Amino acid sequence: MRKPTAIALVVGLVATAAGFLIAPGAPSLGGRHTGDAELAAATRAALDGARGYRGLAVALVEPDRVRTAGLGDLAPGGPPVEPGTPFEIGSIGKTLTGMLLAHRATTDAVRPDDPLGVVLPQVTGPTREVTLAELASHRSGLPRLATSPVDLARLAWTNLSAGNPYARWDVDRVVDAASEESPGDGRGEVHYSNFGVALLGQALAAQAGTGYPELLDRELLRPLGMTRTVVATGPGRLPADRAAGTKLNGRPADPWLGGGYAPAGIGVWSTAEDLARLLVGLLAGTAPGADAATPRFTEDDHTRIGYGWFTSRHGDREVVWHNGGTGGFRSYLAIERATGRGVVVLGNTEHDVDRIGLRLLGVPDDPTEDGPDVPLAGWIGAALALGFSFLGGLGLLRAARRMPDRLSLAGSAVWAPLYLALGHRLGNWSLVPGWLWPLGFGLSVAGLVVAARHWPTLPTIADPPAWKRLASLAGSVLVAVPLLIAVAA
Template identity: 40%
Template sequence: MASMRAMRVRRPAGVIAATMAVAVMAGCSAGAPQAEEAGASTRYSGDEELLQVIRPSFSGPDDIAAVALVADGEVRTAFVRADAETRFEIGSITKTFTGLLLAEAIERGEVALDDPLGIHLDLDDAPVADVTLGALATHQSGLPIFPSDPEWQQEAAALDAEGKDAVDETLDELLALARAEQLPNDPTTAYSNFGAALAGQALAAAAGTEYRDILAERILEPLGLEDTSLPIEDDDHVKGLAQGFTGDRRKADPSTLGAFAPAGGIVTTVEDLARYAQGVIDGPYAGSAALEPNPFGDGDYGYFWALSSRGDRDLVSHDGMTTGFTSALLIDRTAGTAAIVFVNRSSRPVHEVARDLLGQVD
């Protein structure tokens, strides 16, 4: 595996003392212009070129945002009413971590891509027991995005109306819902949080531990992601988490996804995710099979990573959304660059902002 260069984050010398929630610290690369310090009322901070890109998108009264641009081994950052320690829920970007864990589990001999779920999870003789890890990783399992059980759907709708997460099942409850699913005879590509959760739990079972433990041992700790966590239960409080808002501007409760956590439960900072991106660009995950076309798919997915191209450049990416947050991670593997966008409101067009940020180093 490639060795990972140390990530350099350049910040302005001063830290602005804010009377609002937190002090504002900005990151930037050498020579990049900085946002002007304007005292306690400062909304925007960090790299001025990045701020010019994001201001039109994040100008709402409740907007809290953080972005990063990774290039040449350095990270430039910019913030809206946030700082380097502000944490955000990254939703389905979590699936990319699950994809890397799948690739590593295959290398370790713990699982195979064509393993049916029933080898690793207690699914009896239910149809889902025959679904392979490879099919799950390309969203071709036939599983719906969430459980189709009518009672579950009704409860989920009620929770969503209150600004709460619809999923917080225990592992036993997740498996019971999976056993009840009737799958199509000829499944096509259909995005499935349900499937990603089952894949992550299968990897944990194969390793003889819990998902949170293999995530920490195999990715978070090796990369030094000290500000990244996986809250699972309601009492897993996350220090520094921004207040999230629903798409219609209602306050959202923090996400605790229970056994669904492998599909979307990670909370992190923009600098930690920048370290993660660098691990994919030229670090220990640069050659991961998770980043290559999955033989179970049609070329659009690796192992939970979305694959695309721009001209002669190979891109890998994933967006994320929870009840109160939207996020995007876009990596240009050819150029060795990455853009990260976090905002504290669901249903925001963050992927477009990430593309615009990457345009700063084209």
């Protein structure tokens, strides 16, 4: 082995060893538990070896009792999860908005077939003709989110930075956006719409002459004794003892806050104990607006929908349910009327918890589904972890081997640290072993050593025109350096 190659190899190995000090790692569910020990053990068994969880709060409602348990930690190195620990529940909040509609319909405050424009006169254009029932059942034809190209760019940025994509969406902006949107050709068919349910909740609150959080608390939460459930429209309303959300790569996630989308579940926090109270009232039919869970419309061969609640067939079992997901949390709750049982599962990572809930209910796994329940975003994250970890080092070595000129080598050197940072931040390190990132780090450092060795012997610019090479390098610096600073922050 020639001396320069040996030096690059040794430096790369040293860098690999150092990389383990800052290597990413998947969240891990610790051995601690609180509450019902039997339920905690059953929950661990339901995981079936799945990784990527940090903390779970669960509740199991049975005809003669309600059991609750907490597993793991609120945050890295933090206290254990309790059954009363608040979690961000995401779209489970849509079921509460559906129940508000059903409840207020019983008092003749509104009718499900009322057009939106009657209840919320500020809305103009075609959207005002959409009915409250259509909004509650995702049959309005409205888009999933009301977004402009600028909003899409902000959404992409918040995904990159683990930030809050709903920060700019207050009540007025959601209502104003309704006049700019139009129901699509899918009106009358079930197409999931956060925007539609947000409009429904704001319309119900406006008709009642109050804000959505106040209406929900008055008509649903307090009657059910759900004193630990809050709608946090701003940072000051976040529960002090809440769980901390975590991205798939282990990075802390900001809470999702935005008063306009609160009825769709943004900023809604609850506990396993509180949601168990909701399920008890739903099973007994005593919860305000319990009729919202009655299936009214068909989505497909296996699933129907009521006002916010889905009803799905699992073989000969029928489960009424909803789940939720935000930037660092996943949630699931369900009831099975035939057995009088219900389940709540709350998690403070982005790993789905639906299958855990179904297993706790005793619903067998679908034999047509193989392996863990990993969403498409999880596999994309795994590809990003692998690709970005090694792309910079391989690019450097390729550029050094070709040895065109110094500008080309400098351009590759600019991108290498950004690729490493992107792999670290965006990768799904619960599916990809974290020790692979230090290997990529070592490869990049070895590539830099090789590039540095060849640098003195290379021309500054090999081929004219010079302005093209200079513009390419300048563009790389202007794009890669700010991104690196933002990603590393």
